[in-house]
Amino acid sequence: MKLESFVRGQWAAPGREVVDIRSAVTGEVVAQASGGGLDMRELLAFARTTGGKNLRPLTFHQRADMLKKLGQYLTERKDQLYKLSFQTGATRIDNMIDVDGGISTLFAYASKGRRELPNAKFLFDGAVESLSKGGNFIGRHILAPMHGVAVHINAFNFPCWGMLEKLAPALLAGVPVVTKPATVTSYVAHALARMIAVSGILPEGAFQFIIGSTGDLFDHLTCQDVVSFTGSAETSQKLQRHPVIAREAVRFIAERDSLNAAILAPDAVPGTPEFDLFIKEVAKEMTVKAGQKCTAIRRAFAPSVHTDAVISAVRERLAKITIGNPELETVRMGPLVGLDQRRDLLAHVTTLRAEAELVAGDPNNFAVEGADADRGAFVPPMLLHCADPARATSVHEIEAFGPVCTVMGYRDLEQAITLTNRGGGSLVASVYTHAIGIAADLVFGISCFHGRLVIIDRDCAREQTGHGSPMPQMVHGGPGRAGGGEELGGIRSLHHYMQRTALQGSPRMLTSVTGGWSKGAPIIEKDRHPFRYHFEDLDIGQTFLSKERTITLDDIEHFAHFTGDTFYAHMDEEATKNHPFFPGRVAHGYLLLSFAAGLFVDPDPGPVLANYGLDSLRFVKPVQPGEAIKVRLTAKEKSPRNKQYGEVRWDVEITTATDETAATYELLTMNAVRP
Numbered sequence: 001m002k003l004e005s006f007v008r009g010q011w012a013a014p015g016r017e018v019v020d021i022r023s024a025v026t027g028e029v030v031a032q033a034s035g036g037g038l039d040m041r042e043l044l045a046f047a048r049t050t051g052g053k054n055l056r057p058l059t060f061h062q063r064a065d066m067l068k069k070l071g072q073y074l075t076e077r078k079d080q081l082y083k084l085s086f087q088t089g090a091t092r093i094d095n096m097i098d099v100d101g102g103i104s105t106l107f108a109y110a111s112k113g114r115r116e117l118p119n120a121k122f123l124f125d126g127a128v129e130s131l132s133k134g135g136n137f138i139g140r141h142i143l144a145p146m147h148g149v150a151v152h153i154n155a156f157n158f159p160c161w162g163m164l165e166k167l168a169p170a171l172l173a174g175v176p177v178v179t180k181p182a183t184v185t186s187y188v189a190h191a192l193a194r195m196i197a198v199s200g201i202l203p204e205g206a207f208q209f210i211i212g213s214t215g216d217l218f219d220h221l222t223c224q225d226v227v228s229f230t231g232s233a234e235t236s237q238k239l240q241r242h243p244v245i246a247r248e249a250v251r252f253i254a255e256r257d258s259l260n261a262a263i264l265a266p267d268a269v270p271g272t273p274e275f276d277l278f279i280k281e282v283a284k285e286m287t288v289k290a291g292q293k294c295t296a297i298r299r300a301f302a303p304s305v306h307t308d309a310v311i312s313a314v315r316e317r318l319a320k321i322t323i324g325n326p327e328l329e330t331v332r333m334g335p336l337v338g339l340d341q342r343r344d345l346l347a348h349v350t351t352l353r354a355e356a357e358l359v360a361g362d363p364n365n366f367a368v369e370g371a372d373a374d375r376g377a378f379v380p381p382m383l384l385h386c387a388d389p390a391r392a393t394s395v396h397e398i399e400a401f402g403p404v405c406t407v408m409g410y411r412d413l414e415q416a417i418t419l420t421n422r423g424g425g426s427l428v429a430s431v432y433t434h435a436i437g438i439a440a441d442l443v444f445g446i447s448c449f450h451g452r453l454v455i456i457d458r459d460c461a462r463e464q465t466g467h468g469s470p471m472p473q474m475v476h477g478g479p480g481r482a483g484g485g486e487e488l489g490g491i492r493s494l495h496h497y498m499q500r501t502a503l504q505g506s507p508r509m510l511t512s513v514t515g516g517w518s519k520g521a522p523i524i525e526k527d528r529h530p531f532r533y534h535f536e537d538l539d540i541g542q543t544f545l546s547k548e549r550t551i552t553l554d555d556i557e558h559f560a561h562f563t564g565d566t567f568y569a570h571m572d573e574e575a576t577k578n579h580p581f582f583p584g585r586v587a588h589g590y591l592l593l594s595f596a597a598g599l600f601v602d603p604d605p606g607p608v609l610a611n612y613g614l615d616s617l618r619f620v621k622p623v624q625p626g627e628a629i630k631v632r633l634t635a636k637e638k639s640p641r642n643k644q645y646g647e648v649r650w651d652v653e654i655t656t657a658t659d660e661t662a663a664t665y666e667l668l669t670m671n672a673v674r675p
């Protein structure tokens, strides 16, 4: 199989840098990467001009639909990826994490894009800020897609997930992607890239794929580009030192290696569910993907009195792991990705053994099923025990990227925290405890050194997603040694590909420019009530101004008894004496909301299908019996949902007869589109 780059809309001619790629299982050549010779300046220009110009006019919803379509297209063809991936050493379960995990990230972003983003081309970040006394100068942060390229450089261990989890947020943000896989597993990434290209789902220029070296690509980066790198600390540092990165302030997201910890808490003694969960997770993290996961547990901490029990329980589990040809159903752990990785891993284990004893797994003596142990990159899972972790250094510094983990004892929680943080910044740590106080001490002791923390106990045992699985909804990344980068985390990952701009001006100007109505901007009053307008006919700024309604003491008492809310501030004048907020008995906030609805609602059947919630509700000023209220209801933002209806966000302000604001909120309705 010859692997080529996909640039400027076509497959490039084979380059002169030819690299043989060998099967992790048999050692035979399975593919040839022929890279080099690409004009990187032109490739980037194509992404910026053609790709960016094709993506930016699309709305978030259109881009989300594109991701969904791509996910469906890849799902139908995923078996081809499975088949190739076996050669990388991945078992069927490993493939599910890589292939299905990658595709499900596309679906997750497609769904988030549809549900959580407006059908617009930019995002608001936060609320309107008032910047002047008179209300004629306001500010609001917006996020708009950068006019550059998302350069994605991936590690070898997840050729599909790595590519897709970076691709989804960048494309959803509206930024074209140039992706470079690690060479050793690039034949799987190549097959995926081919599917993406052949599908024709992405607009021209939105996706390019580089086999082999990136040549002088970094020389042509600008302040509008974003590099997202996953791999070793060494390569990351080298790339971050590139003069153009500093000169142009190019955003650089680094996801690097990590000495992730699992902590068995003092309450999780042998025999408790948490002890068993800890053992299971340590053994699983050592063997899934043959331990070649940036999130794998490298350091397992347990109270010193329990380290022997931990070692024998993990050892027992590891003894059941069949190593061999990953295509066999009986095999639980395949080889490392290649012989180079095996050599590096064994060298690291040798270094670790100067400080830790090997207590399970002999690299010179283990069984391999269905494959030749000398030709494939096989190793057994290796468990080490470090008796003096406080003095040891290598166990906290060397990432043996394979099925290797070191068990270490700790004296008390304080020491557990100190030892854990010696990882120097990690992607993830997991804590096994059912005791809330212990969990809280650990969380606040180690969270600043970790991008993600998982507390695993009996309550979430069956549903927890595991120590090592980054979820699209949650941030993946970590401080310090882990690179200091962030990926995923739901919609926040789009922000890496967008510029946040503080937009300031008059309410009229900001409303017109952004399409989001702000208080102080002109309102539009029409003959008919705004609820009589179909989704597409409703104008932003269209407003209904209600009549007044006086709130009586009877109203308050009736509401209190009817709802059961007899809170003293509504019922007992005496009890409100010297109250810091209330001048006497006041109306319920919910009464104000209910009366407001009664004042603004247009009752007849019509285009407004449903009220589905309120956002940003604030009760600003108490309203006393005898006072009158009135309401302003203004169409603030619109976002189509589907062919039948769209969401309307209304700005609602309840004021007193003297125009003092009593409450503000945003009302959400679903409005039908014209039949």
Ligand code: NAP
Binding pocket: 153, 154, 155, 156, 157, 158, 180, 181, 182, 183, 184, 212, 213, 214, 230, 231, 232, 233, 234, 235, 236, 238, 239, 254, 255, 256, 257, 258, 293, 294, 399, 401, 427, 482, 483
């Ligand atoms: P690596 O050797 O640093 O390579 C990572 C990527 O960088 C590969 O695509 C590689 O391409 C590319 N690269 C190397 N030199 C480059 C250069 N001068 N210019 C541009 N690109 C260059 O890392 P790896 O061995 O593939 O991955 C293993 C490491 O990644 C482990 O340390 C692991 O912990 C880490 N990792 C971290 C995460 C995370 O999310 N934090 C996830 C997975 C893995 P070639 O293959 O063509 O050299």
